[in-house]
Amino acid sequence: MAKHSMPLQDLPCLGPQGSMLSHRMNKRKSRDCLSEGLDTECTPTELIQQLSPRHKHQRLIGKGKENGSNQFVLARRSRRKKECLSSGISWDHLPDELLLRILFYIPLQDLLRMSVVCKRWHRLAFDESLWHSVDLEGLTHMGPALQQVLKYGVRMLRCPRSFVEEMHFTGTGPLQIALMDLSSSIIPTSALESIICRCRLLEYLSLEGLQLSDTIISSLSQNPNLLQLNLCGCSGFSAPALADMLKSCTRIKQLNISWCDFNNDHVKSVVNNVSSTVTRLNFSGYRENLTLDDVKVLVTRCPHITALDLSDSTLLMADSFPVLSQLKDLVHLSLSRCYHIHLAALTDLGQTFPLLSVLDVFGIVNGSHLSSLKKEMPRISINHMPFSNIARPTPDTRPVSCLMWNRKCRLRFRL
Structure with missing residues (x-):
């Protein structure tokens, strides 16, 4: 090396006469x-x-001139x-609790994408606290997705109008579901049995329009906390199974059991076993099966009813009003298409039911007669609700949304 060349950093120079000890001490x-x-x-x-060195000038910082004539110095x-x-x-140093709080605000699709980043994120992405409520409305081929969601401990599940193929659960433990809406879905009865049979905590349930079985109805008896049950348009179960279920579910407040595939025995099972806690009941659609005697038993068993729908019961006539007058808390009465009830008998309903505020008589009163009836009973809203919302998860008066019994699901699948 030439004598005049300098290293990157000045070090003490030793002459030929310098000792090794001096060199080490200086170093x-x-x-x-x-x-x-x-x-x-x-x-x-x-x-x-x-x-x-103090006698040297520091290099001037200039863009693109790092290797210029000025001295180049490194520091580490x-x-x-x-x-x-x-x-x-670093994300790796954040605690799980903080990460879960962040993931709580991430949509469903993004949560699934980030679950493949690493093992830790996969574990956090499928933590039960994030899968508390899930909306899978309209999802096709939903079997695998539904099976995974149930495994993650979901408590609120909304998947109406969905298609579920045949599926079999591997686990045998109870599910955590408290609110579930499977209305108008296409799902095999065996798959539905595998879900309902593992439920013990149901509080709100809608199986509207589904093909059921005695096994499913009997399994509902294992849910003593059931508060709202919607079986509108269901079929496939017997009258004895229905009676046993109604005897066991003694806390039901809203029951929609309209337009089911019922015979006289089914109707008797309902009126003789429905819980006295029911305050809102939809028992419409039984043209030739519901009689005045059935109404008498029903009123005696459930004296606290506030909303009652007996539409399309063609055997009912005006003589049913004195029986219904025993319902002192009645606020909403539906008698649509009960064609044997004469128009003149409706004018006295304002005095018969002092708390009545909503009356549905579609098919009985229309046109000019409807205007006259509204003038005679100004405090009562007449024919404003063509569809019943009793025990239904999403009332028809609301716009289409992900609400279910006035609750919103956090994770929502968007098509």
Whole structure:
């Protein structure tokens, strides 16, 4: 090396007469000075100024001239400080609780995408706290997705108008579902049995329009906390199974059991076993099966009914009004298409039911007669609700949304 060339950092020069001991001491002194400077809070520029020769000028910082005529100097930050700085912004150092709180605001599709990043994120993405409520409305071939969602401990499940192929659950433990809407879905009876048979905590349930079985109805008896049950348009179960279920579910407040595939025995099972806690009942659609005697039994068993729908019961006549007058809390009465009820008998309903505020008599009163009836009973809203919302998860008066019994699902699948 030429005598005039300089290393990256000035070191003490030793002449030929210098001893080895002097060389080692100078080298140790230089190292101590370097480490002392790096352990301080100085910036790299300040360290360079301390360790560089005083008679040399610091290089001018110029863009694109790092290798110019000025002296080129290197400085290195300690490894310990690097680790400290990087740990403050690393996802790996965040606790699970904080990450779960962040993931709580991520949509369903994004949550599934991030679950493949690493093992830890996969575990967090499928934590039960994130899958508390799921909306899979309209999803086709939903079997695998539904099976996974049930495994993650979902408590509120909304999937109306969905298609579920045949599926078999591997687990045998009870499910955590408390609210479930499977209305108007296409699902095999065996698959539905595998779900309902594992439910013990149901509070709100809608199986509207589904093909059921005695096994499903009997399994509902294992849910003593059931508050709202919608079986509108269901079929496939017997009268004894229905009677046993109604005897066991003693806390039901809203029951929609309209337009089912019923015979006289089914109707008798309902009126003789329905819980006295029922306050809203839809028992419409039984043209030739519901009689005045059935209404008498029903009123005696459930004296606290506030909303009653007996539409399309063609055997009912005006003589049913004195029986119904025993319902002192009645607010909403539906008698649509009960064609044997004469128009003149409706004018006295305002006095018969002092709390009545809604009356549905579609098919009985229309045109000019409807206007006259509204004038005679101004405090009663007449023919404003063509569809009943008793025990239904999404009332027809609301716009289409992901609400279910006035609750919104957090994770929602969007087509």
